[in-house]
Every structure is written in structure tokens, then in C-alpha cells.
Amino acid sequence: MIKIITFLGKSISHFLCEKKVIAEQEVEIYQYGFEILISTALGLLITMAVGIVLHMFFLSVLYYVIFVTVRQWTGGYHADSYLKCNLTFAGITFFTLGMTKLSCMREVYNPTIHGLILAIVLLIVWKYAPVENPNKPLTEEQKKRNHRAAFIAVIVLEALSCGLYVFSSEVSALAAYTLFSIAVLILISKKQKRRE
Numbered sequence: 643m644i645k646i647i648t649f650l651g652k653s654i655s656h657f658l659c660e661k662k663v664i665a666e667q668e669v670e671i672y673q674y675g676f677e678i679l680i681s682t683a684l685g686l687l688i689t690m691a692v693g694i695v696l697h698m699f700f701l702s703v704l705y706y707v708i709f710v711t712v713r714q715w716t717g718g719y720h721a722d723s724y725l726k727c728n729l730t731f732a733g734i735t736f737f738t739l740g741m742t743k744l745s746c747m748r749e750v751y752n753p754t755i756h757g758l759i760l761a762i763v764l765l766i767v768w769k770y771a772p773v774e775n776p777n778k779p780l781t782e783e784q785k786k787r788n789h790r791a792a793f794i795a796v797i798v799l800e801a802l803s804c805g806l807y808v809f810s811s812e813v814s815a816l817a818a819y820t821l822f823s824i825a826v827l828i829l830i831s832k833k834q835k836r837r838e
Contacts, residue, residue: 647684647724651677681724685710685731692735696743701816705738708799708820715792717773718827719834738823742816751815756807759818760800766825767796773831796821 655673658664664672686706693702721727745751772788774780780788803817 647677647680648673650680651675677724681727684728688728688732689735692732692739696736696739698739698743701742701812702735702739704813705735705816705820708817709734709738709824712792712795712799712821712824713827715788715795716767716771716824716828717775717788717831718824719773719830720775720777734823734827738816738819741819742812745815745819746812751811753807756804756814756818759822760803763818763821763825764793764796764800766828767792770828770832773828773835 651673654676655664655669658672659666659669689702689706690699693699693705696702719730721730745755771792772780772785774785799817799821803814803821806817807814
């Protein structure tokens with residue numbers, strides 16, 4: 643998979659260079675950008691595929707939007723290859739959507755569980771976000787800004803999740819489990835850094 647993504651990124655970049663759309667010295671930058679774009683598109687396809695398999699297509703798209711939006715400020719675990727990244731993401735997606743479906747089907751999801759999940763997420767985000775990616779270090783100002791943005795995003799999403807609980811426990815549970823998955827990735831990343 644890594645080779646395919648790299649090959650596609652390189653091919654597109656060299657094609658654009660040959661057509662004089664980009665300069666030769668910019669090929670590597672564009673290649674990296676195209677690799678990220680392809681990997682992101684793959685993440686969306688994985689999400690939609692899991693959503694289709696679990697008969698939760700709309701919820702899978704909602705999950706993707708919440709996950710990607712909040713993660714840009716919180717950071718968290720980053721795999722060291724595209725393959726591991728996509729496999730991890732597929733597992734998290736399946737877990738989040740599966741837990742949402744299972745909880746609502748068995749009617750075990752209730753306001754107490756909902757509140758507990760949201761409280762745990764809020765504490766983790768407040769204490770640890772943002773988690774810095776070694777490949778993209780943050781300045782102190784960026785850390786403060788991302789911390790504030792992550793905390794506000796989580797509060798807003800949690801408030802929406804609580805408000806939606808009355809109308810759709812499934813959408814509400816999805817938001818809570820998505821935020822919980824993000825919080826777990828933050829903790830995994832912190833634990834990994836402590837080991838190093």
C-alpha cells in the first residue's frame with residue numbers, strides 16, 4: 643500500500659513537472675502533498691466502506707467529519723507508515739461505529755454512560771491536547787492555540803451530543819464514541835512518548 647501511494651504521488655508530481663505546471667525543485671513537496679491527499683481519500687473510503695458494511699453510511703460520514711476535524715487540533719497517535727495508519731484507522735472506525743450500533747441495538751446506552759464518556763474525554767483533552775507529531779513540531783503559541791481550539795471543539799460537540807440525545811441516541815452515541823476514540827489515541831501517544 644505504501645508503495646502504491648508513493649508511486650501515485652510521485653507519478654502525479656512528475657507529470658505536472660513535465661507539463662511545466664510545477665517547477666522541478668518543487669516535485670518532492672508536491673509528491674508529499676499528493677501522498678497525504680491520496681491517504682486522506684483512502685481514509686474516507688475506508689470509513690464509507692465500514693459504514694456500508696454496518697448499514698450506517700450517514701453516521702460513518704458524520705464520524706469522519708468529527709474525527710478529522712477534532713484530530714487536527716488534538717493530535718494523537720501517528721503510525722509510522724501509511725499501511726499501519728490505514729489499518730489503525732480502519733480498526734478505530736470499525737470500533738466506533740460498531741460500539742455505536744451495538745449500544746443502541748441493545749439499548750444499553752443511557753445518559754449516565756453518555757455523561758461518563760464525555761467527562762473522560764474532556765479531562766483527557768484538557769490535560770494532554772495537543773499531542774505533538776515529531777514530524778510537525780509546534781511552537782508554544784501553536785500549542786496554546788491548538789489546546790484552546792481542541793477544548794472548545796470538544797465542548798461544542800459534547801453540548802450538541804447532549805442536545806441530540808433526546809432526538810437520536812444513535813447520533814449522540816456516535817459523537818461520544820468518536821470523541822472517546824480520539825481521547826484514547828491521545829493517551830496511546832502520550833504513553834508511547836514516555837517509553838521513548
